[in-house]
Amino acid sequence: MIPAPIPVIEHHAGNTAGRDFVVGDLHGCVDALRFLLREVGFDASRDRLFSVGDLVDRGDQSVEALALLDKPWFFAVLGNHEDTMCAVAEGRQPRYRWYGIGGGWAESLPEGALVQHAARLRKLPLVRVIGEGGARFNVLHAEFFGDDAELDAARFDDTVRERLLWGRALALGEARPKRGLSPTYCGHTPMREVRQIGAQIFIDTGAFIPEGRLTIVEALTQRQWSASTTEAREQGAAQIALP
Structure with missing residues (x-):
């Protein structure tokens, strides 16, 4: 199967009605997300949640994490785990390699569902x-070595794409x-606490x-909230319904 070209960049107008939040790598930890959305008082009619990617693998709620893509308030970028999942579905990588980085949850997933x-x-x-x-912010998965103009131009060669998904x-x-x-806002490399570099x-x-x-952080502020899955449960x- 020949993969469809990956979209490069998507622009969003500023949120003048509510707040914008960014969440770190979910990795199937949806119960922790439910808890945090309640903690921040998330209003789905006005607020938005951006994701740095890696919705799936390693945690036990990858299917629930994928369902977030149906939410009108949820906006994710592609992470390296989604990219790997796609490579398997497209026949470019064997399943066992994906399982090796946490994709074992999909071992019983029918091929048709994986493709979908x-x-x-x-x-x-x-x-x-x-x-x-001054009210601008960007969201990507791993790292980017460039300025806003280079980001907006979106002329990413294979090396830049690799860094956007896998760079550390x-x-x-x-x-x-x-x-x-x-x-x-980036994810990919686990930190003990939120850390800014440049x-x-x-x-x-x-x-x-x-x-x-x-x-979860509130974009362009110092406000942040964290919870473990154990604590959230x-x-x-x-029992907390997602918005």
Whole structure:
């Protein structure tokens, strides 16, 4: 199967009616998300939730995480785990390689269902740009070495695409950021706590790790909320309806 081209970038107008939030790598930890949305007082009629990707794998609610794509208030970018899932569905990678990075939840998933999920995931952009000027922020999965103009041009070669999905050089201190980039929310590399390096704000706090937590931040503010799946379930998260 020849894969459809991945959308590169999607622009969103600023939210003048409500608040914008960004959530770290979900990895199938939807109960933690339910809990956090209640904690922030999320209003689905006005607020929006952007995701840095990696909705699936490792946690035990990957199917529920994929269902978030149906929510009109939820906007995700493609993560490396979704990209791997698509590669399997498209026949470009064997299933066992995906299972090795947490895709074992799909071992019993029929081929047709996998293909359907992949077709939806392939519509996710690599980058989302929200707002303009001083109220602008960007959302992507891993890292980007460039400024806003280069991001907007979206002329990404294979190396840049690889870094957008898999890069860790910035998070590991192996490279330096470039100036001219608006605040940019990233995931991919688990951090003990939210960490900013240059303009890039890493918000993956290891939701799937026993000692980790899922983190939501309110865009362009210092406000953040975190919860582990265990804590969320102890607080009755499974009974909290998503907006």
